[in-house]
Structure formats: structure tokens, C-alpha cells
Amino acid sequence: MPKIIVYTTPLCPYCIAAKRMLKKKGAAFTEINASDASTRQAMIKKANGQRTVPQIFIGDRHIGGFDDLSELDALDELEPLLAQ
Numbered sequence: 001m002p003k004i005i006v007y008t009t010p011l012c013p014y015c016i017a018a019k020r021m022l023k024k025k026g027a028a029f030t031e032i033n034a035s036d037a038s039t040r041q042a043m044i045k046k047a048n049g050q051r052t053v054p055q056i057f058i059g060d061r062h063i064g065g066f067d068d069l070s071e072l073d074a075l076d077e078l079e080p081l082l083a084q
Contacts, residue, residue, distance in 0.1 A: 004022065004027055004028065004082075005032060006022070007053055010033070015066075018066040022069075046062070052065055056069055
């Protein structure tokens, strides 16, 4: 399974939903709290200017947010990506 990183903030409903979906798929991930300014700036740089949370990375691929993750799942592309 590839390394998964999820940038989140506390109480963000989309962050909670993304983490729930990944857990349901059996995917282990590293959660990074992007509440402080320096971590948020690092996330924005890594996510090519995206400022919202969650920002999800699977391996070297930037997935985007929860909507993007859901779309991959609906297209049956998420599980193969997680299995790499």
C-alpha cells in the first residue's frame, strides 16, 4: 500500500468524511493538522496552491479533497490506487 498523507483541521466535516472513507477501505494514513500557519503554507505549496482541507496525497499523487476522493471511489479507481 502506498504512503497516504491527509492534511486536515479539527472539526472539518470533509476531513472527517475523507478519513472515514480511507479507514473503511482499510487504508493506513498519516494525518497532518494544518491549523497552524507554517503547516498550512507547506500544505499549500505541496498541493500546488490548493488552500482548502482536506488535501490528500496517495504515494506521489495529489488527489485533492474529499470530493476528488469520492469521485475516484465512484469511478472504481480508488481501490486500485490504494493497492499499488
